[in-house]
Amino acid sequence: MKKLLTIHLMFFFFSSFLYSQDLQLVDGNFIKMDKCGFLPESESQVNPTENWGYSYDSLLTDLEIWRQNSYVKVDSIGLSVQGRPLWQLTITSDPNNIAGKRTVYIHARTHPQETEGFWVTKEIIKILLTENSFAQTVRENCVFYIVPMYNPDGVELGYPRRNANNVDLESNWFTFPNEPEVAGLKARFTELMASPNPIEVELNMHSSSLCKRYFVYHDSAGTSPQFAVMQQQFIERVRSYYPTGIEPWNYYVSWTGGNPMKYPESWFWYYHGESVMALTYEDMYQCAGTGNFDLTANAILRGVMDYLNIPTEVELSDNLIPSEFTLEQNYPNPFNPTTKIRYSIPNVGTGLALSTLKVYDILGNEVVTLVNEEKPAGYYEVEFNATELSSGVYFYRLQSDNFTQTKKMILMR
Ligand SMILES: [Zn+2]
8 A cells, every 4th residue: 555655646746747858848838848948069178187177186285274274174075976975064063962953964076077166165165164253153054065076087087977887877866876976965865854954955056058057946746835935035135145146936948758756856845845955056157147156155054054043143344235226125034033134235435324123013113123123234124023013914024225115025924
């Protein structure tokens, strides 16, 4: 009986996955190509000498530097086809004691040519090893496992997308389970998911010829309605830290047909449902706008912390002075009993701007004043605790300089 149910479920998954075929909706048009925006003929290019600017030896050099750091432990999740270790960094406040830590997994360079996804990953490592309050909070609350080069043979052979056995490890996660790279990563995922610290976020780092920075958003036909909403919130949260750089969640809606376990992230969806935010991130592949890896890394890390509900200090960053007033939708929403409200104040030339942020009930009665002070230009975040209030609709209004904006939020107890 149990077997039959499994088969039925498989059928449901297969049929719903086949629904959108191999077509992807890009800027309103369906185009047949892979999720990194490459057409099949791009497989034939090789770059055997340059290794796209970061070789396996480059990684070994960086590993020597990283492993000096007391927050880092280096080990391998297995060997590649040609016997190269698949290096994994463990980064947390004490890598020998991960009790109670929230687990985030990141792997990069499945497709050797897509170095930009790796450069973002390298910036993430850099931020995680920085001595400041944000990084300290992250290290104290989380353990990050990072595989910076998942396909070292492909990198050394100059293959754009495949491993030494000529297999695209990205889209053949299920078809070629015995490729040593696939087997190694899958074994590590399986082990962690059965541990007291299961993976909660898994990011698969690539770069795309579409010259946009985006997360590959999958609609509910391929996952679930709940997961679709969670993805939207996650992507919008990351994006809120780099709004001019990262595309909104609905930019790239796709599900490529075929087997449900075709990709690493769909393996998570299939076996663990909504419990893991498993997504591919695509940076810009060799585009005019390529760069700002530090801003992207910062946005991803801060978005992940928000997703995990780990409070972090919001700091004014020199290269992130807002150009306009904004009042963002509170997060989470609906909420119970706390939620965060973020806003930004631009440099209006008059120095400090008197800012007030107040909450009103549905009848317009002021409930609480959250902010009432002169503030310099910057991005701000305030937590609203509604423990004393009853369920219902509330409004929050930001007034600063000549700017006023009001948004609605819902308290659900
Ligand atoms: Zn890719």
